[in-house]
Amino acid sequence: MTGIVRISDDALARACGAESLVMAFEKLGWTVEHVSSWGMHWLEPLVEVNGVGWGAVTVDRVADIAEGGAHDLCIGPVAEHPFIASQQQLTFARAGRTRPLSLDDYATTGGWAGLDRAREIGGEQVLAEMLRSGLRGRGGAGFPAGIKWQTVAKAEGTRKYVVCNADEGDSGTFADRMLMEGDPFALIEGMAICAHAVGASQGYIYLRSEYPDAQRKLEAALALSAHIIAPFRVEVRMGAGTYVCGEETSLLNSLEGKRGEVRAKPPLPALQGLFGCPTVVNNVLTLAAVPHILTEGGAALYESLGVERSKGTMPIQIAGNVKHGGLYETAFGVTLRELVYDIAGGTASGRPVKAVQVGGPLGAYIHPDQFDLPFDYEAYTAADALIGHGGIVVFDDTADMAALARFAMQFCAAESCGKCTPCRIGSVRGTEIIERILTGGRKADAVESLPQMHNVRQSERSLEEQVMLLEDLCETMKFGSLCALGGFTPYPVMSALRHWPEDFGLAREAALA
Amino acid sequence: MKTIDEIVADHADREGPLLPILHEIQAALGCIDAEAETRIAELLNLTRAEVHGVVSFYHDFKTKPDERPVVQVCRAEACQARGVEAMMAAAHLAAGDRVRLDTVYCLGLCSVGPNARVGDDLHARLNENSLAKLVENA
Structure with missing residues (x-):
């Protein structure tokens, strides 16, 4: 038996062995359609024939599936799987259903409708609908996207930019990657709508270097859709393995070819952003949500959810x-x-x-x-x-929360841009304090033991005092850091300490006091 | 192979061209050493300090050549939750001095970890044995 089989070419599916399945099906004379991933990662690589899915498939089961067998792996109709059917997919409405680089697939699933309508109703109206939808920045800060766009639209400037933050560095996140690989035109359309609304002619996608697959897909998609979004132009720029460049001002410095150090705000990037020009900086998911919002009645639907x-x-x-x-x-x-x-x-x-x-x-x-x-x-x-x-x-329950708290501080120390003291030094001191809590303090070193060191503490800090010191340090980092890296590192540390004090060798009452 | 002068010239008409230039030089020459920094600075009318500041800021740029094959292992929280730390001793043993084991924070495959990257190839659902094998074959 032969026919058409759909297999995802998403980086995750490929990492799980999708390519060997593609070859095996082609060897049997099947036509393979490379589609985006449905997002059911435990079933990758997922094989779909006439809407029915099998997963996770290994290459030795391909012949079985080609004959309609392998019932133990069969999940029935993919779209009716409870994991898919119970979702409300707006941004990922095309996930698993279209070929990422097919302009035809994109257009027949409602693609470019938002951009066409945005051009019809004009910039003012686009801003009004964005405000109405209530869409907030999906990168983390949750700032209303409509207000940001409005600020850039009203700002004085001969040049304006739309910058897409695709530096998805957070562990445990992959939605940006999936969208860029699975539905790149949606992101491009969202950027084009934004450019139209604020009056920008150049856009940049700042992509992390850990995503080579996304780079290939985006560049191919941009080449295919250049005539549709013209005169707006978009270029993909690669990051260089630095977590802090996901912070918007640091990202702008990096785009300008500088060290990715955080800038003090104000001035807001909306007024003085890339090369000092008014700039919209939005996350991939924020921009990809825009095409849907701009379709007829999209803003009202979005606002109702x-x-x-x-x-x-x-x-x-x-x-x-x-x-x-x-x-x-x-x-x-x-x-x-x-x-x-x-x-x-x-x-x-x-x-x-x-x-x-x-x-x-x-x-x-x-x-x-x-x-x-x-x-x-x-x-x-x-x-x-x-x-x-x-x-x-x-x-x-095998997780060691104290080790994870220490990791949070170490991560901050490794990735700090060094611009502000609470983050640069606080993270190192924080690692040391947690280390001391876990190993039961430390002895005075050679210098501290010298007779002329009159101001050195005579007694060792008790466990409670160490915890107090850590709390105090976390306060300083939280309120004194320039950006979220130093400012939010206390969250994992303090939450681990509050909820799992026993992992730090503390009595539960002590931490809650 | 392109020279530094040619690479810089290729990017001359871009806005803020330094990062794309450095990426290309890193890929072509394997590192961005002091000599390269000096030449880039001259061509872009920057000081060497400015160029060095940028090169040393980003993890992807190396100042010394390293011919060894590289295996990047993700050791961020999601892969930790799936047991990557317990696999590292065997990986280091397999790597010895022949392979460079780099730590990365997140390859974006967090639901199927532990993960690793060799060149542009990604590997998921690793266990102690398969990671060690990956390192041996790198």
């Missing part, structure tokens, strides 16, 4: 020690309990869940007691946590 001030949908990335990891787009308001247990199916190891880190390496560790927290920017802020880019990383 979600809770409180968190409107629309969030592509949530479920990662770490989970049974069913992947991308799950749903309206704001979903609880962690639903995400971790119902959707992700608990841990892959089968052990109890100990902690979930939401929002990347700068996000708080959330204890199972708090799993009823709704996915909502304000609710998370109130709980001393953050949504960030919407990645959740699940840990089972």
Whole structure:
């Protein structure tokens, strides 16, 4: 039997062995369509024939599937799988359904409708609809995109820029990568709509160098769609392995060819951004949500989803020690309990869940007691946590929270740009304090033991004093750092200390006092 | 192979060309040493300090050549949750001095970790044995 088989060419599917399946099917005379990934990563590589899926497929099962067998791997109609059917897909509406670089597939699934309509209704109206939709920046800060665009539109300047932040460095996040690889035209359309609204003629996509697949796809997609978005032009620029360049001002410095150091704000990038010109800096997911919002009635629909001030949908990335990891787009308001247990199916190891880190390496560790927290920017802020880019990383009970707290400080020390003192020095001191807490203090060194060192502490710090010092340091970093790297590193550290004091060798009461 | 002068000339009409230039030189020459920095600075009318500041800031740029094959292993939180730390001892043993083991923070495959990258090839769902084998074959 031969026919058409659909296999994803997403980097994740390829890393899981999709390419060998492609070759095996082609050898049997099948036609292989390279589509985007559905986002059900535990089933990758996923093989789809006439809408019916098999996963995770190994190359020795290809012949079976070609004959309509391999029932143990069959998941039935892919689109009806509970993981897909229970989502509200707006940004990822094409996931698994289209060929990423096919202009035909894009156009027949509603592509360019937002851009056409934006050109028809004019910039003012586009800004009004963006404001109405309530779309907030999906990169982490959650700033209303419409207000940012409006500021740039009103700013004086002969040149304006649209910059897409594709420096997705947070561990546990991959939605940007999936979108750029799976639906690159959606991002390009979103950027073109933005450029039209604010009056920009040049756009940049700042992409991290860890995503070579996304680079290839984006560059191919830009070449194919250049005539559609003209006179607007977009160029892909590669980062160079530096986490802090995901911070918008640091990213702008990097684009200018400088050290990726953070800039003090003000001036806001919206007024003085790239090369001192008014600049929109938005995350991939923010810009990719735009085409849908700009279709007829899109803004109203977007505004009707979600809770409180968190409107629309969030592509949530479920990662770490989970049974069913992947991308799950749903309206704001979903609880962690639903995400971790119902959707992700608990841990892959089968052990109890100990902690979930939401929002990347700068996000708080959330204890199972708090799993009823709704996915909502304000609710998370109130709980001393953050949504960030919407990645959740699940840990089972073998996780050592003190080691993870120390890792957070080490990560900050490794990635700090060095511009501000609380982050540059605080992260190193923080690592040392946690080290001391774990190893039971330290002895005075040779210099401190000299008789003329009158001001040296005579007694060793007690465990409680070390913890107090760590808390104090975290306060300083939180309020004194220039950007989120130093400012948010205290979240994972303090949440680990508060909820799992026993991992630090502390009595539970001591940490809560 | 292109010279530094040719690479810089190729990017001359771009805005803020330094990073694309450095990427190309790193790929072509394997490193960006002091001599290269001086030449880039002259061509772009920058000081050598400015160029060195940029080269030394980014993890991707190396100032010394290293001919060894590189295996990048992700050791960020999501891969830690899936057990990467327990696999590192065997990986280091397999690497010895022949292979450079680099740590990266996130390859964006966080639901199927632990992950590693060799060149532009990505590898997922690694365990202690498969990672060690990957290092041996690098």
